[in-house]
Amino acid sequence: MYQQHYMNISDMTMEEMAFVQQATNDLSDEQKQYFYMVYSGKRRSPQEILIYTLLGFVLIAGVQRFLTGQIVMGIFYVLTGGFCLIGTIVDLVNHRSLATEYNQKMAYESFQITKMNVK
Structure with missing residues (x-):
């Protein structure tokens, strides 16, 4: 029943969908609904990562690393200009895997x- 909620996320990759479906196999319908609410608020789209990586060329490098919870790497990016833009270029290519x-x-x-939280 709640598979349709995962389908509503337009930028969800097949790999991500398979992972989420596998993770929620043993959950009740109420738990799946709660999971969906929590997960949809936490996830990041590849396009969002791409946009923040592009900002690294113009404004501050490393914003995408802060966005993905990699605080130490984000600080290194800020202090080194995205490892002299090489790290930013690599992140630009690998934004989907991030x-x-x-x-x-x-x-x-x-x-x-x-x-x-849900029994």
């Missing part, structure tokens, strides 16, 4: 929150 990695962590965290 988003996927972050979203998998958030799916796991959302699953744990759901298990603790």
Whole structure:
């Protein structure tokens, strides 16, 4: 029933959808609904990561790293100008994998929150 909620996220990759569906297999309908609410608020779209990475060329490098919870790496990017823009270019190419990695962590965290809060 709640698979349709995952389909409403237009930028969800097949890999992310498969991971989320696997993570929610053992949840009740009420838990799936709660999981969806928590997860949809935490996830980042690849386009969002791409936009913040592009800002690294114009304003402050490393914003995408702060956005994905990589605070130390973000500080290094800010202090070194995105490792002299090379790190920013690499992140520009790999923005989808940055988003996927972050979203998998958030799916796991959302699953744990759901298990603790909804019985």
